[in-house]
Every structure is written in structure tokens, then in C-alpha cells.
Amino acid sequence: MDSASLANLSDKLMLTTVVLYIVALVAYAADLGFGRGRRRAETAEAREEARRESRVLAGAGGGDAVDTTGTTDGATGTTDDAPADVPAGTAGEEGGRDWGRLAVLLNLFGWAANLGVIVTRGMAVHRWPWGNMYEFLTAISFAAVTAFLIVAFRYKARFLGAFVMAAAVIALGIDNIWLYNSAGPVMPALNSYWIAIHVTAAIIATGAFTVAGATTILYVLKSRREARGPIPADALLARVPSTEQLDRLALRVTMFAFPIWTAAIIMGAIWADDAWGRYWGWDPKEIWSFVTWIAYAAYLHARSTAGWKGRRAALLSLVAFACLIFNFFGVNYMFKGKHSYAAPAPAPVVRTVERSGGSA
């Protein structure tokens, strides 16, 4: 296949991706709304209750109590270890449609199509397919969905699906409507192996931060709702895990993304040293990457500080996420800087050079 038809295929796959993500979004929402997730949440609630009791017993800590609690908890432990949320072979035994499984399946197809968009684009342009904002955002959406799928399987966090799908659909919508850029070469400054390292790290970190952000938003919503009183069993928020679990998941994902973001900034500095002659020059992108980094660092510190734990730390995390988003959209489109790859055909920098006296 030649470049033009590969580029064409990439654009078609993009449409497929968006459609599949939208359908997956609906299926995830259905799963949350009236799928088996509801029953599961109820059993989970019961399980949590049992565990709390057992802990109280353990706390009472007599010699006799040890055996009793041991057995109770052993039982819960086994149920707990079963992949409750992962589509298992026995799924559907309770009758009715399993929206969750359908959603994951659609999601996986969409993910594959998203991967296809990136691969065909890369093949069409013979370079790393993140040389402009369109390609960058496509890759970030892919990274976010990948991060979600990993979290969904590893930490049974399928409840995030609707939210991450919504984020991916919005991102890809913006990407196609406002940022679309046809396949072509990149400006010489981007022609470096560092693009493979620095931009990839930024993409992975941004994708993971997005999942952490979605989890944190859920956490804030749920903890606010809880503060007002017990959540009725049929409320949507009753079907997402406990605030404690949400908080922990958000932290886990942030702790994964933070070192990668740090590395992305540092590798960017190394690249800048090769391309622009300085490793740090307070370019708007550099400033906002730094601000984002600071904000996430503040969140991680706040998370371990009494008085800042919980909702205040979560708000810090959301501020950090807002900085991250602004770093993507605001900096590239509002400020003039070396990272202004938003322009369709950037020209090389021409410096005004002042000389005094004499002829050249």
C-alpha cells in the first residue's frame, strides 16, 4: 500500500474508533445503570460490612477470637479473590444481558482500531506518528484507553469505563474537528529519535493521568454525596466502589504516571539541549509541564500529610489535571513558544541579529 492509501485508511479507522468508543460508552453506562454491576455493588457492600465486623473482632484480639475471625475472613478472602468484575466464564448465569462484557468487548475493538489509526498513520508518513497536535491527541486517547483497560483488568475498575470512554470520545472529537492535520512530514526540529522517547513518555503519562483524573472526579462526587448522608442503593454512585478504594486507585495510577512525567520533562530537557542549545529556557510549554509536575508533587505530598488527606488532596490532583489539560490546549494555542507546533506549517526560527558598525 502506498502512503496516500495508508493515510486514507488511517482516517477511516479513526471514524471506526470514535463510533466503537461511543457504543462502548453507552454499554458501560448501561452496565452502571442496570447491569449486573448493580447487584454486584450490593454484594460488595455486604462483603464490606462483613469485613468491617471481622476487623472489629480482630481488634478485640482475644486468643479465642483469632480462630473465629480467621474463618470469617478466610471466607471473604476467597470470594474477594474471584475476578468479580472481570468477565468470567460463568458470566450471564444470572440471566439478562451482560452489558459489562459487551462494553469491554466493544472497547477492545475500539482500542484495536485506535491502535490501527496510529500504526497506519506512522506507516504513511514514515516517522513516529506524533509529530503534530492531531497525532499527539490521537495517541493520548489511545494511552488513556490502554491505561483504563489495564486498570479494569488488574484492579477490577470497570466502573470507570463510561467516564474514560466519554473523555476519549471528547478528545477524539476535538482532535478531528479542530486539530485535524493531513499526513505529511514534520518540521526539522522534530526530526530526532528523541521524539520517540520524550513524546512517548508524555503520552503515556498523560493517558494514565487521565484515568487517575476520572477516578478522582468520581471520588470527589462520591465523598461529597456521602457527606450529605447515606447513598440509596439504587443511586448511580452506589454502584462505584467505596471512596477509600477510589482514592487508592487514583493514587496508584498517579504514582505510576508521576515518574514517567518526570522522565518526560527531563528527556525533553535533554532534547532541548540538542535542538535549541539550552536544556531549560522557561518556554511556555516548559513552564506548564513544570507547573503540572509541581501540582502532582503537591498532591502526592498532601496525600501523606494529615489534614490534607482525602478531599483536599483530591482537589489538588484535579488542579494538577487541569494544568495538564491547559498545558496541552492552552499553551499550544494561546502562547507563542518553541512548542507551538499547532501552526500547520511552522517555519524555522529566524533570529534578528543586531550588529554594530561596519559592513557585514
Next chain:
Amino acid sequence: MTDTQGTESATEAPAERRAPGDAPARPRGLGPLGWLRWGWRQLTTMRTALVLLFLVAVGAVPGSILPQRGEAPERVEQYLQDHRTAGPFLDKLKMFDVFASPWFAAIYILLFVSLAGCVIPRAAKHLQAMRARPPAAPRNLERLPQAASFETGRTPDEVLAEARKVLKRRRFRVDAADGAVAAEKGYLGETGNLVFHLALLGLLFALGLGNSFGYRGNVLLSEGKTFANSLSNYDQFKPGRQFDTDEMAPFTLTLDKFKAEYETKGDKRGQATDFSARVRFKDDPSAKERPYDLKINHPLKVGGAKVYLLGHGYAPKFTVRDAKGNIAFQDSVPFLAMEPQNLTSEGVIKVPDADPEQLAFYAILWPTAVASDDGKQIVSAFPAALRPVLTISTFTGDIGLDSGVPQSVYQLPALKDGRLKPLPGGSKLLEPGESFTLPGGKGTVTFDGLDEWISLSVNDDPGRVPALVAAVLAVFGVATSFLVRRRRVWVRAGAGEDGRTVVRVGGLTLGNPTAEFDEITAALSGARPGGEEPAPATGKKE
């Protein structure tokens, strides 16, 4: 500082930043020393560090919104002209030099002092802890976040010996005392955490080192010209505070040929795809000359300095003969791009040696000249020089170079005060090789052809390598501190009521408990025939 979770139970946690809760109460009637101590404690609390972190972030924001002198001085001037009232006020607040401003320095220095005040004592404590014995077993192991117990037919001593073996195999540091085994591992987590924070301090020092001892300069070099690295040859030069001219590497660099490649087809037509400058350089005047292909992302390292290709442009070559027919000027003249897309460029030619009257020219160059859509103007259709055409206008009089006032090579300031006057009929379109005989026998000007120029940035930053080392350490430090957690395990064995041995195992992990604990328990209880199934962990937190 990056501990993911604070104290898990009554057992002591590592030296943490003080939580605001236990921030020292405001002292009353303290001497100056007491106040100092109180201030220091305040500064090193986590709350202060968080506030300072927040301030650094907020303080950096104006640097992205307003133009900065360090990056774009011309845009600062523009801003000051456009905002007559707000401009000077913002300037007073150093808003155009945010990252060199005293207030920004105050924030980050306070932050780093706060950081040092926390991390350095903590590092000392950590070193001690690494040499100390694991803390003795708490009385009630079953109250720990991870706890298990089982009964076995083995004697307590056998069980404890087994525990030591199992834990040692898992690389725990093990200590035995009064009927219990205490074990601890995962120091690397705290080590990584400390390395990360110390590396940040190192990074700051490296930045300072580069700012003090380095230099940075810009120079424009046309094809066929040679640049020698000395202060007077730079167009712009920014030395560090402690910089000494003797430290400049005595290299020379000659530009043979610059080549720009552009996309020729499709909707990306005209976009640059590659820039490459063929240069020759010598480390010092007596050294052997070596060739180098200077590209963007591919700087030249020479004598401790690095040379970067930053930009490029056209430098048309001219020969000017004066009224007497003598060659008064013969050289290439760098032109500046008026628009970045297709590189329509402008420039001036100054001929102070023309006799009897000085000559000056202003010219516009279209690298690929075509008629505009309405057919009335000439425009450039492509950035490469496919069909270069230039228009030239002639001026006569006094250029003003003899007055000693420095002037830009791209401008004719003498036009404003009337010392230079346009020559009637002195405008003409020229293609390469064409000459124009000036009216009134004032001489001739020939457009000999087109060279290109490159702008180079030369810098020497002694902080570069230390900064890289610090940055790499920071990444490894933070990753390690997130991946490795400190874990403590205690095993106690004693005779039970029925003569069997009751074994209790307790575990305390910073952050979330790991599966390791259950594996250890399983290994202990199932290690020998006769060992019973363990009762799984009680009160297990996920």
C-alpha cells in the same frame, strides 16, 4: 516526603515531616533563639512546603503569559509600547524577567531550604536506621494490619529458626530476641525518596553553576565565511556572572554550504523537511581542519562548547561600482525574512567607500518570484530559491557610519533625518547576473547570485553534565521510592495450652500491605510435614 501513607499503627513511623496538627504552638516569651527555632520548625513543616510548592507553580504562570526578556526581548518592547500604563508597572514587578526576579528566587530558595531542612536530618536518621537492629516485636502482633496465627507440633525454637531462615532467604534483615524474630526490609524505598529530594537540590546547584560560569552567544554566518570564537565576533553575547573570556575555546568554523529541503507536493508544500549546513572547523588555529554536517538536533561539540544551527536565510551577493568605475563593494549581504512561509526577505547594502558620494540600497528578495493573484504584485510562492528576483532602490548621501554611532546592518537610520536621499529613477528589478546602471552616472550595481546564511548559537554550560546526573538520579529515586516499600515482619512462638506451639506472625508495611506476608506465613506453617494450614491473615487491609 513522598511517603504514600503516614503512620499505619502505633509503631513508630520514619521521621516524617511534621503534620500541621503537631506544628509547634506559637511560643510566648521566647528569646530570639527560640523564635529562630520556632521559625525553622515552621519552615520545615510539610504545610509550609506545600504552600511554597504552590507558590512556585503560581509564580511561574506569569512567565508563560507575558513575554520574557530572556526568550523574546523584542516582544517585551512591543508589549511595553502597547500597554503604556500596565507595562511599566508590570516591569517594576519584574514580570518580564520572572525567572530572574528576586521574588521568584525568594520562593524557590525558601522551598529548597525547607526541603534541605527536612531531607538532610532525615537522611542522617535513615543512615542510622539502616545500621540499627530491626525494632523489637510489639506485644500484640494480632493488632497489626497484617496478622496470622497457627499451631504446630514443632518446638518454638524450631519455628523461630525456620522463621529466620525463611526471612533471610527473602533478604530481610533479621534479629531475634526473647522468643520472637523481628525482620525488616525495603530501605531502598526511603533511600530512593531521599535521593530524589537531594537530586532536586543538586539540580538547582547545577543550574546555578551553568548560569555563573557559562556563556551563550549568537552569530550569523554566511556561506564562505569563517567565524572565530572570540567575544568581538558575536552579534549577541550573554556571559555568566563569573565568566572569564580566557575560557572561550579558540575554535574556528567555516560555512561551506547550507542546504534546506522543502516538501514539494501536496497540501504541506513549502514545509521545510531538512536543514543541513556543511561546515569545517578547527579546535584551535593550529589544529587540523575537520568537516562536520551541522543540523538541527545535531549540534557540533568543539572545545567544551556546543554549536547549534538555529535559523537560516538568504544572503544575496552584490558588486557595486562607484561613479569612477572602481569596485566599492563586493560581498554577500544577509537579508531577513519578512514572512516565514515563503521567505520573502529584505535587506540593505551600505557602500560607504563609494566615491564621490556614499551609496546605499534597500532590496526585497523573492526566492521564487511569481505574480500575485491580481497580477499587480510580485510574491514568493516557495521558500527555496527556484526563481530568485529582487527589487532594489538606491539612496545617496551620508550613511552615518562615520559618526561612530552603532547601527543595525539591516536598517538605514540615516533615511529618517534626510542624510540619505532616494535617487530618482534608482529602482529596478534584478535577476541573478543582471546589472543596473544607476541614473546620473552614479555607478552600477550587480546582483551576482544568492548565498545563504545560518544563525548559530554557541554555548558553554559547565552545569550541563551535573544537571543531567542530578535529573537521572531524581527519576530513579522517585521510581524506587514508589516501587519499594519498607516492610516489617515479626514472628513469635510460644507454648499453647494443649502443649502445641502457637505461632503468631505480624506484618507492617508502609502504604498498602503486600502479598509477601501471606507467602511468608504459608512458608512457615507449611514448611514441614505436620505443619498445619495457616489461618489466613486477620484484619487484612487491601
